[in-house]
Amino acid sequence: xxxxxxxxxxxxxxxxxxxxxxxxxxxxxxxxxxxxxxxxxxxxxxxxxxxxxxxxxxxxxxxxxxxxxxxxxxxxxxxxxxxxxxxxxxxxxxxxxxxxxxxxxxxxxxxxxxxxxxxxxxxxxxxxxxxxxxxxxxxxxxxxxxxxxxxxxxxxxxxxxxxxxxxxxxxxxxxxxxxxxxxxxxxxxxxxxxxxxxxxxxxxxxxxxxxxxxxxxxxxxxxxxxxxxxxxxxxxxxxxxxxxxxxxxxxxxxxxxxxxxxxxxxxxxxxxxxxxxxxxxxxxxxxxxxxxxxxxxxxxxxxxxxxxx
Ligand SMILES: Nc1ncnc2c1ncn2[C@@H]1O[C@H](COP(=O)(O)OP(=O)(O)OP(=O)(O)O)[C@@H](O)[C@H]1O
Ligand SMILES: [Mg+2]
Numbered sequence: 279x280x281x282x283x284x285x286x287x288x289x290x291x292x293x294x295x296x297x298x299x300x301x302x303x304x305x306x307x308x309x310x311x312x313x314x315x316x317x318x319x320x321x322x323x324x325x326x327x328x329x330x331x332x333x334x335x336x337x338x339x340x341x342x343x344x345x346x347x348x349x350x351x352x353x354x355x356x357x358x359x360x361x362x363x364x365x366x367x368x369x370x371x372x373x374x375x376x377x378x379x380x381x382x383x384x385x386x387x388x389x390x391x392x393x394x395x396x397x398x399x400x401x402x403x404x405x406x407x408x409x410x411x412x413x414x415x416x417x418x419x420x421x422x423x424x425x426x427x428x429x430x431x432x433x434x435x436x437x438x439x440x441x442x443x444x445x446x447x448x449x450x451x452x453x454x455x456x457x458x459x460x461x462x463x464x465x466x467x468x469x470x471x472x473x474x475x476x477x478x479x480x481x482x483x484x485x486x487x488x489x490x491x492x493x494x495x496x497x498x499x500x501x502x503x504x505x506x507x508x509x510x511x512x513x514x515x516x517x518x519x520x521x522x523x524x525x526x527x528x529x530x531x532x533x534x535x536x537x538x539x540x541x542x543x544x545x546x547x548x549x550x551x552x553x554x555x556x557x558x559x560x561x562x563x564x565x566x567x568x569x570x571x572x573x574x575x576x577x578x579x580x581x582x583x584x585x586x587x
Contacts, residue, residue, distance in 0.1 A: 279304040279431055279462040280325065285334035287320050287486075294320045296486035298334070302431075302464060302479065307457050309473030310466040312483035313581050318466040319359055321483070322433045325464070326356035338431055352380075355424035359435035359466075361416055369395070369411070370404045373422060380427040394422040398452055414445035421452065432456065434465045438472065450476050470577045484581040506569040507549065509538045512562035521559050525552055539569070 280302040287295040295317045302308045312318050323329040325336055327347040336343040343350045367375065370391055377387040395401045398418035403411060411419065417437060424432060438446045453463060453476060467473050473480060474494055481491035490497060511518050515536060522528050522540055527548060530541035553566045
């Protein structure tokens with residue numbers, strides 16, 4: 279549905295997007311993750327036809343965005359990361375206004391507006407002024423606006439930022455519904471773990487470059503290929519260390535008072551084998567666990583060159 283090839287965007291000498299490649303199959307939710315200034319918004323604006331690329335190719339549904347920017351806008355719904363002023367409009371008037379921009383006929387507008395308000399759970403606010411809505415409600419309204427012309431591809435720039443935990447859950451629910459309706463979705467965030475449960479694919483961008491991309495399970499595998507295990511013993515700390523050293527997939531062993539921490543590459547089965555060996559060798563193991571080598575660690579590692587702890 280979306281194919282980006284060797285995309286470059288420069289501002290003067292500054293390279294904001296650096297040879298970016300990205301592909302989203304029809305019906306998938308792609309999580310676009312990166313720190314501030316990584317180039318997410320820039321990329322999304324280029325896809326949506328709001329910015330022109332310096333070079334590279336963006337194809338939406340096999341149509342070149344740069345050459346057909348008007349036509350492509352019919353296929354894309356873009357939700358910006360920041361919302362403008364609303365000029366004393368009521369919720370329904372606001373959506374009606376956007377529907378008119380897309381030249382949707384007057385008699386169809388009411389049904390579309392009603393359906394969208396229902397989808398984003400704002401039906402009870404239809405007569406409220408947009409300015410009086412809470413931030414979370416404004417965000418949902420903005421999402422409804424991006425859907426008004428029934429686009430196939432949704433480009434959502436941090437739709438969950440600034441939302442409270444409950445509103446985040448609701449936003450995810452709406453996005454899942456949209457996926458079920460067959461939409462293809464590109465969604466950006468700083469928070470990798472939040473996207474992991476929603477998305478089918480993840481791409482991590484830093485300094486305008488894609489540093490890792492793949493299916494969520496592929497990314498998870500990267501996480502678990504560098505786990506950290508922590509072990510607490512009652513006694514025999516040194517013997518425990520000797521046992522651990524026998525395993526080729528264990529490294530970076532550090533000893534505490536009665537604890538050992540070690541880097542480890544392997545599966546759950548490998549981990550249970552290590553524990554079994556320790557126990558059969560008579561090491562009095564009190565606890566044996568994996569430190570949270572979570573997605574955020576991978577994010578830090580790949581975006582800032584840090585180590586997974
Ligand atoms: N109009 C512009 N002129 C010059 N530099 C710009 C312009 N717009 C963006 N940039 C730079 O391009 C880089 C990428 O910005 P972008 O907004 O795409 O990042 P982002 O990943 O969306 O970040 P955030 O998470 O903060 O939203 C930043 O370093 C930014 O300063
Ligand atoms: Mg941004």
